[in-house]
Amino acid sequence: MDEYINIFKALSDATRLKIVWLLTNIDEKICVSEIVEVLDEYQYNVSRHLKILKKAKLVEEIKEGKWVFYYLTPINSEFRQLIQETIKTIPESQMNKEIHKCKILLAERPK
Amino acid sequence: MDEYINIFKALSDATRLKIVWLLTNIDEKICVSEIVEVLDEYQYNVSRHLKILKKAKLVEEIKEGKWVFYYLTPINSEFRQLIQETIKTIPESQMNKEIHKCKILLAERPK
DNA sequence: TCAACATATGCGTTTTTGCGCATATGAAAA
DNA sequence: TTTTCATATGCGCAAAAACGCATATGTTGA
Numbered sequence: 001m002d003e004y005i006n007i008f009k010a011l012s013d014a015t016r017l018k019i020v021w022l023l024t025n026i027d028e029k030i031c032v033s034e035i036v037e038v039l040d041e042y043q044y045n046v047s048r049h050l051k052i053l054k055k056a057k058l059v060e061e062i063k064e065g066k067w068v069f070y071y072l073t074p075i076n077s078e079f080r081q082l083i084q085e086t087i088k089t090i091p092e093s094q095m096n097k098e099i100h101k102c103k104i105l106l107a108e109r110p111k
Numbered sequence: 112m113d114e115y116i117n118i119f120k121a122l123s124d125a126t127r128l129k130i131v132w133l134l135t136n137i138d139e140k141i142c143v144s145e146i147v148e149v150l151d152e153y154q155y156n157v158s159r160h161l162k163i164l165k166k167a168k169l170v171e172e173i174k175e176g177k178w179v180f181y182y183l184t185p186i187n188s189e190f191r192q193l194i195q196e197t198i199k200t201i202p203e204s205q206m207n208k209e210i211h212k213c214k215i216l217l218a219e220r221p222k
Numbered sequence: 223t224c225a226a227c228a229t230a231t232g233c234g235t236t237t238t239t240g241c242g243c244a245t246a247t248g249a250a251a252a
Numbered sequence: 253t254t255t256t257c258a259t260a261t262g263c264g265c266a267a268a269a270a271c272g273c274a275t276a277t278g279t280t281g282a
Contacts, residue, residue: 001201005122043230065228079201086193120239159261177257224282227279235270243262248259
């Protein structure tokens with residue numbers, strides 16, 4: 001039961017829900033400083049929220065040089081699958097500012 | 112956004128998740144004292160948790176004499192629909208004790 | 223090797239949440 | 253109309269969560 005509760009708990013904070021929403025909708029890895037910019041939140045808070053999402057097994061990380069990129073943990077259960085579908089139903093209109101900033105950021109990424 | 116967060120928050124407590132799980136799986140109205148017995152939790156806590164579920168619009172109540180029966184709020188959004196499907200994926204094995212007690216209780220109900 | 227950058231974390235404080243106890247409210251039964 | 257039963261809630265406390273600040277860690281580039 002704790003496993004399910006941890007997931008709901010992880011999603012019951014605005015910053016964390018926004019992070020998961022972004023990851024769900026952009027379908028890209030994204031690094032901490034990008035999240036900081038998109039969500040306009042302190043770096044130390046973003047790091048801490050990511051740690052909570054990681055503990056709930058919603059995200060994983062991969063280090064690339066100075067950066068740490070986060071992405072959605074590959075789906076591994078029906079529960080998790082439905083959690084993702086649930087999040088997909090949250091409309092963009094709830095995230096106008098953030099999605100706009102995010103698109104600009106991703107476009108500016110050097111290849 | 113708050114609306115979504117309130118729902119996730121409502122589900123991120125063991126007692127409340129169990130209540131919603133029961134309501135989802137038995138497909139019946141159930142009154143406070145029945146929940147108290149099934150979950151083996153204090154009456155005042157059950158009442159309080161129900162209040163939180165009500166605030167999140169996951170449940171509604173109907174008064175019948177001395178009793179107050181609670182039931183799932185009829186589905187009114189895609190988000191809510193998927194929340195319910197998500198909860199359905201939580202297996203009975205997580206709720207052995209409770210579902211057993213509940214079945215006995217429902218069977219003993221006077222018609 | 224040292225400065226600059228990206229990320230994580232320890233510590234103390236504030237806010238939120240959950241709980242126990244007592245009691246209030248409201249309906250039904252005696 | 254008084255008692256009993258079912259439910260709700262006010263209050264105080266304890267535990268948990270979130271935050272701000274400072275700083276640690278780790279990597280890259282000068």
